Amino acid sequence: MNAEIITPLPPPARTLILVGNPNVGKSVLFSKLTGKFVIISNYPGTTVEITTGRSVIGGENYAVIDSPGVNELAARTEDARVTCDVLRDHPEATLVQVADAKNLRRALLLTTQLAELKRPMVLVLNMMDELDKVGGHIDVRKLSELIGIPVVPTIATARTGIHLLEKSIAQAAVPERLVARLNSQRPPPTAAANLPCQEEDYQQNVERLARVNEIVLQVYTRVRPRKPTFAQRLGWWATQPLRGTLLLALVLYFTFWFVGLFGAGTLVEFFENAIFSRHISPVAIHLVDAVLPFPHQHKHEASEYKLEIPLLPHRSIELFSSTEQVLSPAYTVDPGAAGGAWTGVLRFVHDFLVGEYGLFTMALSYGFAIVLPIVTTFFLLFSVLEDSGYLSRLAVMVNRIFRAMGLNGKAVLPMVLGLGCDTMATMTTRILETRKERVITTLLLALAVPCSAQLGVLMAMTARVSWVAAVFWVALMVAIAFVVGWLAAKLHGGASSDFVLELPPMRRPELGNVAVKTLARLEWYLKEVIPLFVLGTAILFFFDKLNLLEKITCFGEPIVTGWLGLPRETANAFLIGFLRRDYGAVYLLDAATGPNATLSPHQILVSMVTITLFMPCIATLFMIARELGKRTAAAITVFVFVFAFFVGGLVHHLGRWIGL
Amino acid sequence: MSAPNNYLHCPLCGFEFIRRESACERGCPLGKYCKLVCCPNCHYEFPPELRVISWWRRLFTPSACPKPPRDLFSLTELNEGDHAELVRLTSEKVSRRNTLAVYGLVPGSRLVLQQKRPSFVIRVGETELALEADIARELVVKRIAADATTGAAS
Numbered sequence: 001m002n003a004e005i006i007t008p009l010p011p012p013a014r015t016l017i018l019v020g021n022p023n024v025g026k027s028v029l030f031s032k033l034t035g036k037f038v039i040i041s042n043y044p045g046t047t048v049e050i051t052t053g054r055s056v057i058g059g060e061n062y063a064v065i066d067s068p069g070v071n072e073l074a075a076r077t078e079d080a081r082v083t084c085d086v087l088r089d090h091p092e093a094t095l096v097q098v099a100d101a102k103n104l105r106r107a108l109l110l111t112t113q114l115a116e117l118k119r120p121m122v123l124v125l126n127m128m129d130e131l132d133k134v135g136g137h138i139d140v141r142k143l144s145e146l147i148g149i150p151v152v153p154t155i156a157t158a159r160t161g162i163h164l165l166e167k168s169i170a171q172a173a174v175p176e177r178l179v180a181r182l183n184s185q186r187p188p189p190t191a192a193a194n195l196p197c198q199e200e201d202y203q204q205n206v207e208r209l210a211r212v213n214e215i216v217l218q219v220y221t222r223v224r225p226r227k228p229t230f231a232q233r234l235g236w237w238a239t240q241p242l243r244g245t246l247l248l249a250l251v252l253y254f255t256f257w258f259v260g261l262f263g264a265g266t267l268v269e270f271f272e273n274a275i276f277s278r279h280i281s282p283v284a285i286h287l288v289d290a291v292l293p294f295p296h297q298h299k300h301e302a303s304e305y306k307l308e309i310p311l312l313p314h315r316s317i318e319l320f321s322s323t324e325q326v327l328s329p330a331y332t333v334d335p336g337a338a339g340g341a342w343t344g345v346l347r348f349v350h351d352f353l354v355g356e357y358g359l360f361t362m363a364l365s366y367g368f369a370i371v372l373p374i375v376t377t378f379f380l381l382f383s384v385l386e387d388s389g390y391l392s393r394l395a396v397m398v399n400r401i402f403r404a405m406g407l408n409g410k411a412v413l414p415m416v417l418g419l420g421c422d423t424m425a426t427m428t429t430r431i432l433e434t435r436k437e438r439v440i441t442t443l444l445l446a447l448a449v450p451c452s453a454q455l456g457v458l459m460a461m462t463a464r465v466s467w468v469a470a471v472f473w474v475a476l477m478v479a480i481a482f483v484v485g486w487l488a489a490k491l492h493g494g495a496s497s498d499f500v501l502e503l504p505p506m507r508r509p510e511l512g513n514v515a516v517k518t519l520a521r522l523e524w525y526l527k528e529v530i531p532l533f534v535l536g537t538a539i540l541f542f543f544d545k546l547n548l549l550e551k552i553t554c555f556g557e558p559i560v561t562g563w564l565g566l567p568r569e570t571a572n573a574f575l576i577g578f579l580r581r582d583y584g585a586v587y588l589l590d591a592a593t594g595p596n597a598t599l600s601p602h603q604i605l606v607s608m609v610t611i612t613l614f615m616p617c618i619a620t621l622f623m624i625a626r627e628l629g630k631r632t633a634a635a636i637t638v639f640v641f642v643f644a645f646f647v648g649g650l651v652h653h654l655g656r657w658i659g660l
Numbered sequence: 661m662s663a664p665n666n667y668l669h670c671p672l673c674g675f676e677f678i679r680r681e682s683a684c685e686r687g688c689p690l691g692k693y694c695k696l697v698c699c700p701n702c703h704y705e706f707p708p709e710l711r712v713i714s715w716w717r718r719l720f721t722p723s724a725c726p727k728p729p730r731d732l733f734s735l736t737e738l739n740e741g742d743h744a745e746l747v748r749l750t751s752e753k754v755s756r757r758n759t760l761a762v763y764g765l766v767p768g769s770r771l772v773l774q775q776k777r778p779s780f781v782i783r784v785g786e787t788e789l790a791l792e793a794d795i796a797r798e799l800v801v802k803r804i805a806a807d808a809t810t811g812a813a814s
Contacts (some may be wrong), residue, residue: 403792
């Protein structure tokens with residue numbers, strides 16, 4: 001989170017900063033240098049992750065910082081600003097520039113910029129194996145002579161050259177020759193917010209590249225390229241119109257299966273019904289009852305648990321199922337018991353901890369049993385896709401479609417993730433470059449992308465309406481996403497980012513690296529998101545205690561019955577649904593498909609449209625406020641609620657008018 | 661009949677002239693009854709075209725002189741698999757030019773156009789870059805032979 005947490009141990013004598021272009025294997029090299037003890041944290045005031053670790057090199061204690069990948073040393077993007085800040089905050093640090101050996105030209109461009117900082121440096125040529133595969137050769141000794149610093153060839157994934165690197169760190173030198181050759185007086189990078197790019201900067205880069213080309217000509221030779229590898233071919237296919245689309249469909253389906261069905265289905269079922277409701281909640285209830293005794297009896301309820309392997313939505317292979325009677329948070333107060341003030345206090349605390357809207361029984365079971373499995377599966381898959389190099393190709397495929405919504409291809413991930421959990425998806429809008437894109441994506445997520453809990457219920461509801469209505473519902477949501485996205489892009493100030501995206505080579509992700517990334521992100525999730533669930537539940541609890549829930553329901557009733565033409569009980573469902581999505585959704589489902597179904601197909605369609613457009617849950621609202629600020633969150637919320645009711649009513653009235 | 665200052669086109673030498681510049685001999689006995697005109701350039705005598713026909717010809721015949729061969733193209737005009745050298749970046753936005761520069765794409769860099777749809781993908785050295793059509797349009801390139809990019813200077 002902040003600097004204090006990054007260095008809680010006695011400060012090490014020296015600092016190493018790993019710098020380099022994106023996708024050069026910095027993080028793999030970092031993990032080989034530092035071992036297991038790493039801290040991934042957001043750089044103060046930003047959403048950029050930096051990783052800090054410790055290492056003992058040559059008997060000396062080093063702090064090792066892995067900076068975000070940059071292409072040039074100018075604070076133009078958030079990533080680059082963090083890197084510049086890290087460099088400025090550690091003026092005594094030794095720099096280890098990690099380079100992709102295949103891409104010497106771009107690496108040296110960065111070297112010339114780093115040289116102007118006049119810090120001791122080591123250049124690491126990583127991924128030498130891949131250089132060999134493409135048929136290239138670098139004269140390492142000559143390169144070292146030309147730029148005047150140690151140059152170490154490595155293959156970080158195979159630990160080759162790490163030892164040599166550790167030895168070379170002691171010989172790190174200031175690349176004086178590069179500075180002299182360039183002969184430019186460049187002020188050190190500053191932390192000033194997004195510096196506009198000057199013509200001068202561009203000219204300097206052109207000049208640097210000319211120098212770099214001279215060096216490259218002397219040290220780099222390339223024999224005839226060998227036959228493209230399978231990974232290379234896969235990389236090319238992934239961006240072609242036909243094959244790319246097939247691959248995209250495959251990846252999206254797998255994502256949906258792994259996160260939406262396996263994570264949100266099988267795992268959530270396991271954690272919620274087999275772990276929380278059978279073991280953790282009863283134990284918590286017993287404990288609290290023992291500590292805070294007041295005369296009451298907890299009810300028992302049936303807990304069903306099915307272990308299933310999902311194939312398609314609603315199709316799965318059942319492996320195991322069981323039903324058990326478990327202690328439920330609902331209770332009855334013993335009749336005739338004295339209701340003194342002390343009992344009242346005890347009861348209040350009891351309810352806060354294990355009541356219907358209690359800390360253990362609701363907030364933690366929600367955060368750990370329902371959202372954590374979804375988040376874990378997503379982070380795992382995300383890390384795999386990220387390390388394999390497919391993410392950028394995915395963005396290339398969908399760029400045009402997303403342009404119509406005022407976004408660019410990079411927004412595809414949050415949108416897909418939104419089908420799992422909108423709160424999570426809102427958090428991952430951080431990967432987008434400009435605030436404008438983050439705002440639009442967040443808005444579309446809150447508005448038109450139903451999360452897995454909603455989706456499950458909506459799927460069940462579509463079974464009760466005609467297929468025309470179901471198709472109409474899907475088409476309406478897609479159309480709304482495009483129209484609202486397009487309008488928002490027109491109305492929101494600020495530029496969209498240029499779509500210039502480097503396609504890293506496709507490669508097999510390294511398991512250790514994926515695991516470290518996933519664990520670090522999960523840790524961050526536990527620290528940042530779980531408190532939101534606790535806060536949301538606490539609000540719900542106080543609303544319930546103060547009987548505000550019913551009052552708000554009464555207030556919303558005229559809109560629900562008059563404008564939407566739904567029975568008055570559904571007002572409650574909308575409200576509860578916002579505070580905790582599965583309750584509200586199940587309530588509506590009951591009214592739509594239960595034994596005493598009260599809703600007509602027309603009313604089902606209206607409620608489907610309205611709850612899809614509704615903001616998914618209160619945790620999403622908090623997340624929007626955290627990511628984009630309170631004002632934007634308020635604006636989005638007001639818009640989403642008004643728009644949901646407006647469109648729902650429109651469907652109701654138009655449907656009745658046409659006579660559906 | 662064509663008017664005195666009608667443009668005429670000599671079918672023999674291609675010279676274009678105005679009707680009243682016709683190089684008729686002064687003492688020609690036919691005088692104003694002669695329907696022919698004489699090219700002031702080559703003295704070829706021919707009947708002038710009807711105005712309607714000349715309009716038609718001007719409207720629909722392709723221009724006589726072929727376009728000069730071009731060696732500069734926008735990246736969007738190249739075919740997939742073409743090798744090219746970047747000549748100029750026409751972008752007004754220096755930030756956009758700089759973004760490309762840090763990927764090694766400056767005038768003089770050599771690139772291969774790998775694909776055009778759904779987005780442009782080019783290879784500069786070992787870097788594969790995806791670009792939007794808007795940006796690709798601003799890259800002015802000249803075609804080069806395929807093996808030139810495999811050298812070290814690519």
